[in-house]
Amino acid sequence: MAVQQDVQDEEEALVTGDYWQVDGLRREPIRHHKNKRQYLHEMNRPETTPIPEDQLLDERETHIEYQKSRKKVLHKDNWRTGKKKFADKMEEFWKGKAVYKIKKDYEILEDVVRSDIDRQSKPFRGKIDDWFHSESASSDRPGVQKKPCSQKREVANRFRKDHA
Numbered sequence: 001m002a003v004q005q006d007v008q009d010e011e012e013a014l015v016t017g018d019y020w021q022v023d024g025l026r027r028e029p030i031r032h033h034k035n036k037r038q039y040l041h042e043m044n045r046p047e048t049t050p051i052p053e054d055q056l057l058d059e060r061e062t063h064i065e066y067q068k069s070r071k072k073v074l075h076k077d078n079w080r081t082g083k084k085k086f087a088d089k090m091e092e093f094w095k096g097k098a099v100y101k102i103k104k105d106y107e108i109l110e111d112v113v114r115s116d117i118d119r120q121s122k123p124f125r126g127k128i129d130d131w132f133h134s135e136s137a138s139s140d141r142p143g144v145q146k147k148p149c150s151q152k153r154e155v156a157n158r159f160r161k162d163h164a
Contacts, residue, residue, distance in 0.1 A: 055106040061098070
């Protein structure tokens, strides 16, 4: 399972901004909050929600990691309750995820299980041989795209080694 988690972490590292993911096995649509925020997630744009709101249970778990103190909190609530918008301002900026539950009788479509990672991630730009011949591969794991500045650094380091 650690390998699967590493792959998920790598994929999430490529995504900028908040996005949806549907866990078909656990029957959970998950709103990942990559952008800092102070308020709980609100279902204010139902057209972007991967599962219709009427097919979700009332419960929600919000996994919060405060950015300044690094304190982690699990906040459980009923997301449908009639609170005013932005009523739940948190003590500081946070990132994390909001986990909803899908009703048992709702059939989850296969294409919905794909997350926004599929649509937002950057394509692999390495050599295809690196996937199959480990001796020619760089130290980076396949499928992870480097940032341009790190690519320049790597070229400069190789140049120094070759001309030392």
